[in-house]
Amino acid sequence: MNRNVTLLWNGLIPENPIFRLALSLCPAVAVTTSVKNGLYLGIAVIFVQVLSSCTVSIFKSLIHPRIRIPAYVIVIALWVSVIDMVLSAYDPHTYEKIELFIKLIVVFAIIISRLELFASKEPLVPSFFDGLGMGIGFTFGLCLVSAIREFFGLGQIFGQDIVDLKFLVMILPAGGFFVIGFVMATFNWIEYKITGKIPASGGGH
Amino acid sequence: MNICRFAMKAAWVFLLLLVIASPVIAETAGSGAFKKDKEIEISFGIPVDESWAKNTNNFSVFEKPDPDIKVAVESVELDSRRVTAVLKFKESLNLSSEYVVEAKDVSSEGKVLGSREFFVKKGQFQILFGLLLAAMLIENFVFTKYLGLCIFFGVSQKKETAVGMGITFTLVMVLSAIISWALYTYVLRALHLDFLKIIVFIGTVAIFVQAVDTILRKVNPYLFKKLGVYLVLITTNCIILAVPLLNADRNYGAFESLIFGLGAGVGFAIAMFLMASVREKLELARVPATFKGLPIAFVVTGLFALAFLGFSGLSIF
Numbered sequence: 090m091n092r093n094v095t096l097l098w099n100g101l102i103p104e105n106p107i108f109r110l111a112l113s114l115c116p117a118v119a120v121t122t123s124v125k126n127g128l129y130l131g132i133a134v135i136f137v138q139v140l141s142s143c144t145v146s147i148f149k150s151l152i153h154p155r156i157r158i159p160a161y162v163i164v165i166a167l168w169v170s171v172i173d174m175v176l177s178a179y180d181p182h183t184y185e186k187i188e189l190f191i192k193l194i195v196v197f198a199i200i201i202s203r204l205e206l207f208a209s210k211e212p213l214v215p216s217f218f219d220g221l222g223m224g225i226g227f228t229f230g231l232c233l234v235s236a237i238r239e240f241f242g243l244g245q246i247f248g249q250d251i252v253d254l255k256f257l258v259m260i261l262p263a264g265g266f267f268v269i270g271f272v273m274a275t276f277n278w279i280e281y282k283i284t285g286k287i288p289a290s291g292g293g294h
Numbered sequence: 295m296n297i298c299r300f301a302m303k304a305a306w307v308f309l310l311l312l313v314i315a316s317p318v319i320a321e322t323a324g325s326g327a328f329k330k331d332k333e334i335e336i337s338f339g340i341p342v343d344e345s346w347a348k349n350t351n352n353f354s355v356f357e358k359p360d361p362d363i364k365v366a367v368e369s370v371e372l373d374s375r376r377v378t379a380v381l382k383f384k385e386s387l388n389l390s391s392e393y394v395v396e397a398k399d400v401s402s403e404g405k406v407l408g409s410r411e412f413f414v415k416k417g418q419f420q421i422l423f424g425l426l427l428a429a430m431l432i433e434n435f436v437f438t439k440y441l442g443l444c445i446f447f448g449v450s451q452k453k454e455t456a457v458g459m460g461i462t463f464t465l466v467m468v469l470s471a472i473i474s475w476a477l478y479t480y481v482l483r484a485l486h487l488d489f490l491k492i493i494v495f496i497g498t499v500a501i502f503v504q505a506v507d508t509i510l511r512k513v514n515p516y517l518f519k520k521l522g523v524y525l526v527l528i529t530t531n532c533i534i535l536a537v538p539l540l541n542a543d544r545n546y547g548a549f550e551s552l553i554f555g556l557g558a559g560v561g562f563a564i565a566m567f568l569m570a571s572v573r574e575k576l577e578l579a580r581v582p583a584t585f586k587g588l589p590i591a592f593v594v595t596g597l598f599a600l601a602f603l604g605f606s607g608l609s610i611f
Contacts, residue, residue, distance in 0.1 A: 111447075111588055112444070113444070114443040114444060114447070115440050115441050115442065115443045115444065115532050116440075118440040118443065119439070119440040119441070158500075158529075159497075159500055162496055162497075162500060162529075163493065163496075163497065166492050166493040166496050166497075167493065169492055170489060170490070170492050170493060173492065174489065189536060189539065189540070192492050192535075192539055193441075193532050193535060193536060193539075195492055195496050195535060196496070196529075196531065196532050196534075196535050198444055258600070261599070261600075261603065262437060262438050262440060262599040262603075263596040263597070263599035263600040263603070264596070265440065265596075266592045266593065266595045266596030266599055267592070267593060267596040269592050270585075270588075270589045270590065270591075270592030270593040270596065271589070271593075273588060273589040273592065274582075274584045274585045274589040275584075277584040277585075277589065278584045281583075281584060
């Protein structure tokens, strides 16, 4: 049980998919114009990550190592199709805005890298918690970026007016890049203050 | 710099093909043309009566798909030879769709000649060129659609690699766009299996990349040595899946799918080349320690995205 908690925590901060591993950056910029969009995509990613981690973990002995990548992609595509249809029926209005990125979850590097590095070697329960931790960490990253952008860009959080503040640039594409750059630097700075050294930045895939 | 020369040659061949093909592609639309977004020019071929032409009730204009929704004509102007007429409208026309102008009882020198129809449409060539420009610059996939960022940050360290990746990517993009268009139109839509498109498209791309890898290894080992490394990376790129999905969503035809894929590929190559040029200089700059690596790359990309906003609203025709 203790290990499972560690796995969860690991995904949230020390190996946060967006800021630490620098994986799946596209959605981090694209859908983060409002917290609601970020949260929706995050939840979709949690489901896909957990379900495909569990699937791969169960069937790992049946997948031949040489065709593992295509096999993983098909498993992910299957679950993405399911989530895609569920979301489009559940909340068509929000779905319209993030439709493309829900479909593109298939090619998010974070999911396939967790399958390759973790789920294909470990039993079901740790795979479940690893997937959950990564998914939650991803959602946390999306919500943080989108909260900053929505607050400074529209003066709102979750569509509620808070202050009269409108830096239009934050909502524009450029704003997303700026915010992620600065949040990443802040993470680096915090780590520098705690451990005394600058961490090597992520590979970028 | 062999790769650069290869790219130049490929670009010239493509341009030449476009020039040769343009008269074939460009459809001669009736005998009417858009003048501005609120004007249509039609030519009768013979002088018509001014009193007939001035009566706006003699003309009815509608978009081809819905003949019941008429567009109100505000005024009609004849040129000095009374052969061509310019119809003016209050509302802006949708330049990407086809309009039909019906002229009732055309009268010339007092004689009634019967009704005539004019089809007004932007030339196919113009539409395709507009699409290419849009995919390349106006909605550049990296800077305005935020797609393909993983590869974009991973490969844009050096100009040489950026160019190699750009070329490989464009080739794969164009071909897989056509293949997935054919699959979508003739298999998925025909059998009402639309919901399977995510699985089918990613499968197509993966198989296609694998095939190119195998064939290139046998046929041209030199080119494989140069481009093989990038092929593996391509499968995990968002753009490669986004283009077929967008093509399917927007109901593009074969030619449009091809051009859209080409525009996406070239746009991505441009973005990577720009970024690589900046990052080579960035190596020598004094960047704050916490910003080293990815954070500063993100800030630079943000600046590029601001600059690319300048392309919005760009149209040549």
